Amino acid sequence: MKRRALIAGNWKMHTTVMDACHLAADIAGQCSGLLDRDVLLAPPFTVLSEVSHVIRESAVIVGAQNVCWEEKGAFTGEISPVMIRDAGGSAAIVGHSERRQIFHEDDALIGKRLRGALSFGLLTILCVGETLAEREEGRTFGIIEGQIRNGLAGVEAGQMAKVVIAYEPVWAIGTGKTASTEQAQEVHAFIRNLISAMYEKSIADQLRILYGGSVNQGNVDALMAQQDIDGALVGGAALNAESFGRIIHFR
Numbered sequence: 001m002k003r004r005a006l007i008a009g010n011w012k013m014h015t016t017v018m019d020a021c022h023l024a025a026d027i028a029g030q031c032s033g034l035l036d037r038d039v040l041l042a043p044p045f046t047v048l049s050e051v052s053h054v055i056r057e058s059a060v061i062v063g064a065q066n067v068c069w070e071e072k073g074a075f076t077g078e079i080s081p082v083m084i085r086d087a088g089g090s091a092a093i094v095g096h097s098e099r100r101q102i103f104h105e106d107d108a109l110i111g112k113r114l115r116g117a118l119s120f121g122l123l124t125i126l127c128v129g130e131t132l133a134e135r136e137e138g139r140t141f142g143i144i145e146g147q148i149r150n151g152l153a154g155v156e157a158g159q160m161a162k163v164v165i166a167y168e169p170v171w172a173i174g175t176g177k178t179a180s181t182e183q184a185q186e187v188h189a190f191i192r193n194l195i196s197a198m199y200e201k202s203i204a205d206q207l208r209i210l211y212g213g214s215v216n217q218g219n220v221d222a223l224m225a226q227q228d229i230d231g232a233l234v235g236g237a238a239l240n241a242e243s244f245g246r247i248i249h250f251r
């Protein structure tokens, strides 16, 4: 089963308007001619419009780093799927480990965000991943299974075409300590089997599963060569046009 690769850059809480426009323009320029893969940028909300404008003549997809489930209302500090669309975005990330760990978002809240994003047609990346302590206690698969079953609760088979799962082991994020290709492939295969059991094999076969956690120009090729790794969710290395450029041109 050949799945279309997806390389996503999560800019986290970085970039002013000027930084963002330069970075997006440079990346869009490097994407021309790349027809066999998707490239997604997830800048901060404050620069979504500008980034969408800068990349408008490219195939780059723009997405938000989080999303509320309601169209509008009394949700101070939140951004709705309609607002993301209005700013030119067509995708969103939910359940990033920084949301889970720093802001105490739980599976129920993340599931709500995911269903809200899907109901407005956003391509939605659900992030999952175990902490170092959970891995050392041998609980990796149980943690991942819980995050996926709870996160996808109420998501119907017909909506799965718009879902992407990102496996980001917490211990590999921003630490320079990438999971080995074997460790990553093992969890990706587990996720695909789980989706097959929860839905059906054809949905699991089509699902794109990204790896995230210290992806860089030196390790991307080996990661992308794994059978069940369909893309990357890149943090630090996505803030530099040269390194992200090399990552999107993985071989």
Ligand code: 13P
Binding pocket: 010, 096, 168, 172, 173, 174, 175, 176, 212, 213, 214, 215, 233, 234, 235, 236, 237
């Ligand atoms: P780093 O690539 O900086 O480890 O961040 C990964 C990440 O959290 C992407 O969402």
